[in-house]
Amino acid sequence: MARKSTAVDPLRLDNQICFAVYSATHAFNRVYKPLLDRLGLTYPQYLVMLVLWERDDVPVKEIGEKLFLDSGTLTPLLKRLEAAHLVRRTRSREDERQVLIALTPQGHALKEKARSVPQSILAASDCSVSELVAMKDEIVALRDRLNAVIGE
Amino acid sequence: MARKSTAVDPLRLDNQICFAVYSATHAFNRVYKPLLDRLGLTYPQYLVMLVLWERDDVPVKEIGEKLFLDSGTLTPLLKRLEAAHLVRRTRSREDERQVLIALTPQGHALKEKARSVPQSILAASDCSVSELVAMKDEIVALRDRLNAVIGE
DNA sequence: TCACATTTAATTGTTCGCAATTGAATGTGC
DNA sequence: GCACATTCAATTGCGAACAATTAAATGTGA
Numbered sequence: 001m002a003r004k005s006t007a008v009d010p011l012r013l014d015n016q017i018c019f020a021v022y023s024a025t026h027a028f029n030r031v032y033k034p035l036l037d038r039l040g041l042t043y044p045q046y047l048v049m050l051v052l053w054e055r056d057d058v059p060v061k062e063i064g065e066k067l068f069l070d071s072g073t074l075t076p077l078l079k080r081l082e083a084a085h086l087v088r089r090t091r092s093r094e095d096e097r098q099v100l101i102a103l104t105p106q107g108h109a110l111k112e113k114a115r116s117v118p119q120s121i122l123a124a125s126d127c128s129v130s131e132l133v134a135m136k137d138e139i140v141a142l143r144d145r146l147n148a149v150i151g152e
Numbered sequence: 153m154a155r156k157s158t159a160v161d162p163l164r165l166d167n168q169i170c171f172a173v174y175s176a177t178h179a180f181n182r183v184y185k186p187l188l189d190r191l192g193l194t195y196p197q198y199l200v201m202l203v204l205w206e207r208d209d210v211p212v213k214e215i216g217e218k219l220f221l222d223s224g225t226l227t228p229l230l231k232r233l234e235a236a237h238l239v240r241r242t243r244s245r246e247d248e249r250q251v252l253i254a255l256t257p258q259g260h261a262l263k264e265k266a267r268s269v270p271q272s273i274l275a276a277s278d279c280s281v282s283e284l285v286a287m288k289d290e291i292v293a294l295r296d297r298l299n300a301v302i303g304e
Numbered sequence: 305t306c307a308c309a310t311t312t313a314a315t316t317g318t319t320c321g322c323a324a325t326t327g328a329a330t331g332t333g334c
Numbered sequence: 335g336c337a338c339a340t341t342c343a344a345t346t347g348c349g350a351a352c353a354a355t356t357a358a359a360t361g362t363g364a
Contacts, residue, residue, distance in 0.1 A: 025173050069352090146180060
């Protein structure tokens with residue numbers, strides 16, 4: 001039998017969890033797009049705003065740690081948020097290396113407009129909250145194991 | 153009680169499955185990077201090669217449907233694969249609008265070097281195959297429900 | 305104190321990802 | 335057969351994402 005069953009072929013696209021995750025990310029993005037367009041945000045910008053709505057006046061570094069992004073991504077993104085008058089960027093006075101990101105009143109106010117987003121996503125997921133929470137926890141656990149490998 | 157429990161705050165970053173998926177995608181990418189560097193491929197290029205290793209001489213459209221990507225992404229990517237002598241791009245003679253993508257001998261040969269990749273990912277996942285398969289199936293089902301909403 | 309390493313953002317260059325548009329080839333309805 | 339719509343890839347422009355480098359501020363050890 002030269003031919004392996006496709007069900008267990010490890011190089012088969014449909015068998016790869018990473019492609020499942022990769023394509024699910026894009027699917028989420030496409031669902032979010034029209035919702036976030038109304039807020040004038042892209043999805044990564046929305047993530048930064050979520051961080052800031054939880055805690056304001058945060059160094060770039062800390063945003064990067066929470067979102068797993070580096071300054072190469074965040075610096076231009078934050079400049080766009082600043083250009084949209086949603087955040088202000090100021091050097092920390094205690095440590096001049098740090099740039100602190102603070103919400104403007106408009107940035108704060110946007111939170112109210114964002115409140116309807118999660119329930120729209122929940123509806124699109126067509127799934128119970130408890131199922132989604134369970135999946136989320138599994139995926140986070142997998143992500144953390146992968147990230148642990150990267151740090152050797 | 154003005155303050156909601158953070159455990160159920162729908163705008164909280166840690167409660168969002170989409171962020172779990174988004175950050176897991178990046179974690180996978182970082183694990184794949186050193187493995188794919190040895191093949192001279194990026195992750196999206198690797199996905200295209202997976203499609204071609206399953207079936208050769210495929211129109212761009214079909215690759216796009218399998219990977220959920222459009223020509224704006226695929227055209228330059230395929231040109232880079234062509235520049236790397238892994239694929240050839242030819243207009244279909246039956247339908248001159250279509251561009252068919254075929255593996256070169258080098259593109260075919262690369263499959264052997266790629267065989268070790270999935271098991272490295274499995275090891276990094278630190279998880280049983282059956283657990284991964286179950287997660288994959290759940291994520292694919294969620295992705296498909298999300299994609300169904302997009303098409304109205 | 306002073307040389308040296310570390311930390312932090314910013315910058316540069318390459319590659320995705322997608323919306324919107326273009327242009328050529330094909331299909332269709334009359 | 336001919337106007338019309340549709341299909342398909344390519345193109346353009348913008349916003350991530352990240353590696354690698356730079357530069358400034360800070361910390362550390364002798």
